[in-house]
Amino acid sequence: MKIEIGKEFPQYFKPLYPEEFELFSHFETTTGIPTVLFAITTWKENRQPNVCFHAWSCFHGDKTAFFAVMGNLYQHTHTYANILREQCFCINFLPIRYYDRLVETIHNNDYETDEFQAGSFTLASAKAIHAPVIEEAFMNMECTLRSVEDLSGAGVTSMITGQVQHVSVDEEYASGYKKRYGKDGFMMLVPAPQDLVTGEPAQSAIATVDIEMLD
Structure with a gap:
C-alpha cells in the first residue's frame, strides 16, 4: 500500500518551525530528496x-x-x-x-x-x-x-x-x-522527511556520499 499525498496541503502535517510551510512546499518534506x-x-x-x-x-x-x-x-x-x-x-x-x-x-x-x-x-x-x-x-x-x-x-x-x-x-x-x-x-542536504502516517516533523539532515558500487 502506498500513502497518497496530493497538491492540497495535508492538514495533519505539523511544521518543524512556524514558517516552514510558508517557505516550502509540503512535497519537499513528503519526498525528502537529497x-x-x-x-x-x-x-x-x-x-x-x-x-x-x-x-x-x-x-x-x-x-x-x-x-x-x-x-x-x-x-x-x-x-x-x-x-x-x-x-x-x-x-x-x-x-x-x-x-x-x-x-x-x-x-x-x-x-x-x-x-x-x-x-x-x-x-x-x-x-x-x-x-x-x-x-x-x-x-x-x-x-x-x-x-x-x-x-x-x-x-x-x-x-x-x-x-x-x-x-x-x-x-x-x-x-x-x-x-x-x-x-x-x-x-x-536531506530535506526533513515528514512522518507520512502521523504528520510529525523531522529535522533536515546534512550528509556525505558513500560509494557503494561502480557502474
Missing part, C-alpha cells in the same frame, strides 16, 4: 562579497554546453538581485567541515556585510567571470546567466540557469573517488 549543498558567490551592488548557502539544484548538459540549474532561489535575496545585475555567479563546493562557517553567512547577511569575512573565507577572483570565489572550496564553477524563470508565477522563488564557463578543481581532488566523496567531498 541534493548537493554549495555556496553561491556574487558581488553586491556596494561591492561587498555575498555568500548564499544553497541546495535544490542539478547540473547537466550535452557536448555543446554544461549548465547549473538552481531551483528555489528566493527573489527577495541579495543573491537573486546580484545575479540579475552582474549576469554571472560562482558555485563553490565545500566539505562538511565548513558547514558552520557557511551558516554564519546566513546569520550575517546585511547589505553592508562582507559575507566572506562573516564566514572566515578567503576571497579570490574568478578566472572567466566577474565574481568572487571561495578559495577554500575544493571545486569552483563559474557561470554566466542563461535564464531566469518564475516556475510558480507567484513572485516568490525563481529557477536560475547558468552556463558553466570555467571550473577550478583542487589538485588533491583531481583523481579517483576518495577526496570528492565522503567527509572531504560533496556535502548533501
Whole structure:
C-alpha cells in the first residue's frame, strides 16, 4: 500500500518551525530528496562579497554546453538581485567541515556585510567571470546567466540557469573517488522527511556520499 499525498496541503502535517510551510512546499518534506549543498558567490551592488548557502539544484548538459540549474532561489535575496545585475555567479563546493562557517553567512547577511569575512573565507577572483570565489572550496564553477524563470508565477522563488564557463578543481581532488566523496567531498542536504502516517516533523539532515558500487 502506498500513502497518497496530493497538491492540497495535508492538514495533519505539523511544521518543524512556524514558517516552514510558508517557505516550502509540503512535497519537499513528503519526498525528502537529497541534493548537493554549495555556496553561491556574487558581488553586491556596494561591492561587498555575498555568500548564499544553497541546495535544490542539478547540473547537466550535452557536448555543446554544461549548465547549473538552481531551483528555489528566493527573489527577495541579495543573491537573486546580484545575479540579475552582474549576469554571472560562482558555485563553490565545500566539505562538511565548513558547514558552520557557511551558516554564519546566513546569520550575517546585511547589505553592508562582507559575507566572506562573516564566514572566515578567503576571497579570490574568478578566472572567466566577474565574481568572487571561495578559495577554500575544493571545486569552483563559474557561470554566466542563461535564464531566469518564475516556475510558480507567484513572485516568490525563481529557477536560475547558468552556463558553466570555467571550473577550478583542487589538485588533491583531481583523481579517483576518495577526496570528492565522503567527509572531504560533496556535502548533501536531506530535506526533513515528514512522518507520512502521523504528520510529525523531522529535522533536515546534512550528509556525505558513500560509494557503494561502480557502474
